[in-house]
Amino acid sequence: MSAxxxxxxxxxxxxxxxxxxxxxxxxxxxxxxxxxxxxxxMAAIDIPHYCQEDGHVLISADMDDTNGTFVIRKC
Known part of the structure; x- marks a missing residue:
């Protein structure tokens, strides 16, 4: 998906x-x-929590040993 x-x-x-x-x-x-x-x-915990707290949609969350990529839709 392209953001x-x-x-x-x-x-x-x-x-x-x-x-x-x-x-x-x-x-x-x-x-x-x-x-x-x-x-x-810590982004693997922090970003989903932020989305839940502020009401945004976490479209995808990919984390490996060194890099994370998160796609969020603003609500």
Whole structure:
């Protein structure tokens, strides 16, 4: 799936990836999608939790040993 926007937060550690995601989401309109690229292993917990707390849709979450890719739809 191709997202409307991409946010690269690779190299940043918790809580910065989710804080920068929250800030980026403010500039989107409902229905927009954003891909978050991260190397922070805590993002596997933080990004889904953020989506649940703020009411956004986590379309996909892929995490391996070093990289994570999350696609979120703003609601």
């Amino acid at each position: 409307d926007h991409t946010l690269d937060v690779k190299g940043l550690k918790c809580p910065l990836p989710v804080l920068k995601t929250r800030k980026a989401m403010k500039s989107l309109v409902p229905g927009d999608t954003i891909t978050i690229l991260t190397t922070d292993p």
